[in-house]
Amino acid sequence: MPKMKTNRGAAKRFRKTGTGKIKRNHAFTSHILTSKTTKTKRNLRRSKVLAPGDARRAKVLLPY
Numbered sequence: 001m002p003k004m005k006t007n008r009g010a011a012k013r014f015r016k017t018g019t020g021k022i023k024r025n026h027a028f029t030s031h032i033l034t035s036k037t038t039k040t041k042r043n044l045r046r047s048k049v050l051a052p053g054d055a056r057r058a059k060v061l062l063p064y
Helices: 008-013 038-044 053-060
Strands: 014-015 020-025
Touching: 008 014, 008 053, 020 053
Parallel strands: none
Antiparallel strands: 014 020
16 A cells, blocks of 8 residues: 555645644734734744644545
């Protein structure tokens, strides 16, 4: 059986943690930052764990 291919679009957006959870970065960080508060921009810098329903779909795209 051939090796499974990783979805390259998903690989650029998600990372697996040591325990198998999937981390993501926030959107809304690239432009129009003047209208966002400093607190909002600071919180958007942090990564977050993907929601359980989305994580199930992302794990199919990231087999390794």
